Amino acid sequence: MGLMLLFSYALRYSLTLVMTLVLVTASTDGSSPPTNITAVLGDTTTFRCHIQKLGSPVIRLYIQKVIKDSQEIFINGFDSSRKLDVAPEYQKRTKVNRTDLSMEMTNVSISDEGLYKCIVFSDTMDKEMPKIHLKVTANYRVPTMDRKCSKHGDGAAGKSCQLSCSSVGGYPQSAVKWEGLNLSLINVIHNESYEDLYSKTWTINQTIMYNCDQPTNVSCAVEGAVSPAVSICEKEPFSIEVITAIVVVLVIVLLIILVLVLMKFCRGRSSRDQNEEAGFPLNACHLQLKVV
Numbered sequence: 001m002g003l004m005l006l007f008s009y010a011l012r013y014s015l016t017l018v019m020t021l022v023l024v025t026a027s028t029d030g031s032s033p034p035t036n037i038t039a040v041l042g043d044t045t046t047f048r049c050h051i052q053k054l055g056s057p058v059i060r061l062y063i064q065k066v067i068k069d070s071q072e073i074f075i076n077g078f079d080s081s082r083k084l085d086v087a088p089e090y091q092k093r094t095k096v097n098r099t100d101l102s103m104e105m106t107n108v109s110i111s112d113e114g115l116y117k118c119i120v121f122s123d124t125m126d127k128e129m130p131k132i133h134l135k136v137t138a139n140y141r142v143p144t145m146d147r148k149c150s151k152h153g154d155g156a157a158g159k160s161c162q163l164s165c166s167s168v169g170g171y172p173q174s175a176v177k178w179e180g181l182n183l184s185l186i187n188v189i190h191n192e193s194y195e196d197l198y199s200k201t202w203t204i205n206q207t208i209m210y211n212c213d214q215p216t217n218v219s220c221a222v223e224g225a226v227s228p229a230v231s232i233c234e235k236e237p238f239s240i241e242v243i244t245a246i247v248v249v250l251v252i253v254l255l256i257i258l259v260l261v262l263m264k265f266c267r268g269r270s271s272r273d274q275n276e277e278a279g280f281p282l283n284a285c286h287l288q289l290k291v292v
């Protein structure tokens with residue numbers, strides 16, 4: 001009887017213990033979804049090892065980067081009993097705050113992107129915090145756009161334009177978007193993107209052909225960066241034939257005015273002095289009078 005009671009107590013106690021352990025494990029689960037943080041290339045970012053109340057003071061903190069599933073490298077941290085070896089690269093760029101268990105990283109590069117984890121040690125336990133995922137972005141430069149437009153070879157109305165758009169220095173890889181064009185009429189003839197091996201940023205470049213018969217303002221965009229708009233297929237104010245006709249008419253009008261002025265001038269002149277020595281104006285007068 002006494003033995004049964006003891007046994008049942010032991011059972012209940014161990015069950016409670018198991019429940020408690022399960023709860024503790026759940027609240028310190030290092031495999032729960034990571035916290036996302038983002039940083040712009042070259043900026044400073046802060047990793048925060050979010051930690052709920054821990055019974056005893058933290059004596060050690062390791063911040064590690066997960067390279068592959070099981071491979072990790074030590075970035076920085078502290079140990080209250082000894083000095084930790086920090087790789088020179090991170091020695092320069094990271095600073096750990098022991099008070100709030102955070103780490104500041106300066107001059108973030110694209111290779112810093114990835115998964116990090118904090119491991120916190122106190123006298124009574126060690127705890128792996130939810131991982132932190134750092135995402136790095138770099139802003140694309142304002143794209144440059146070139147256009148070459150020509151009349152259709154077959155004499156059809158409208159024009160055929162070759163438009164090129166290019167932007168450098170962005171991350172992650174992206175694509176060119178055209179604004180102001182009817183997308184279903186775009187014909188992509190060249191599309192390339194390549195990565196700078198050193199900075200890991202992308203250059204993207206696209207060339208399209210576009211036929212249009214309406215004046216159109218077009219710009220190209222890569223992520224947030226938009227090129228200035230340029231006009232294509234503007235109506236030419238006058239065709240070559242019209243311009244030629246206008247020039248011809250103007251020349252004729254000018255000639256008539258010249259003739260009239262000369263006639264008036266010569267008449268007055270010749271009536272006043274007939275025997276003037278021959279100068280250029282008089283010669284011209286005689287010529288004009290003879291012609292008229």
Ligand SMILES: *[C@@H]1O[C@H](CO)[C@@H](O)[C@H](O)[C@H]1NC(C)=O
Pocket residue numbers: 033034035036133
């Ligand atoms: C973090 O980003 C990933 C995608 O990159 C997303 O699936 C996940 O839900 C994000 N987590 C949080 C907590 O926002």
Ligand SMILES: *[C@@H]1O[C@H](CO)[C@@H](O)[C@H](O)[C@H]1NC(C)=O
Pocket residue numbers: 097098099100
């Ligand atoms: C560490 O963090 C605490 C709380 O955020 C802050 O008050 C303190 O100034 C920080 N210490 C250093 C050295 O940055």
Ligand SMILES: *[C@@H]1O[C@H](CO)[C@@H](O)[C@H](O)[C@H]1NC(C)=O
Pocket residue numbers: 107109
């Ligand atoms: C930032 O890092 C890049 C390489 O990732 C380096 O070329 C540059 O000099 C660094 N800038 C500063 C201010 O340290």
Ligand SMILES: *[C@@H]1O[C@H](CO)[C@@H](O)[C@H](O)[C@H]1NC(C)=O
Pocket residue numbers: 182183184185
């Ligand atoms: C784009 O071009 C197609 C084919 O010519 C035409 O059917 C469509 O209406 C045009 N869309 C716009 C918005 O102009």
Ligand SMILES: *[C@@H]1O[C@H](CO)[C@@H](O)[C@H](O)[C@H]1NC(C)=O
Pocket residue numbers: 174175188191192193
């Ligand atoms: C151009 O290349 C980029 C990156 O390689 C790709 O995402 C995009 O879909 C391509 N666009 C076209 C029209 O082929």
Ligand SMILES: *[C@@H]1O[C@H](CO)[C@@H](O)[C@H](O)[C@H]1NC(C)=O
Pocket residue numbers: 164166190205206207
């Ligand atoms: C983009 O592609 C066009 C056509 O191939 C080329 O003329 C131009 O130089 C390229 N621009 C860049 C920045 O790569």
Ligand SMILES: *[C@@H]1O[C@H](CO)[C@@H](O)[C@H](O)[C@H]1NC(C)=O
Pocket residue numbers: 215216217231
């Ligand atoms: C193009 O832009 C110019 C100047 O911004 C504007 O005057 C013109 O109306 C625009 N044309 C079209 C077709 O939107």
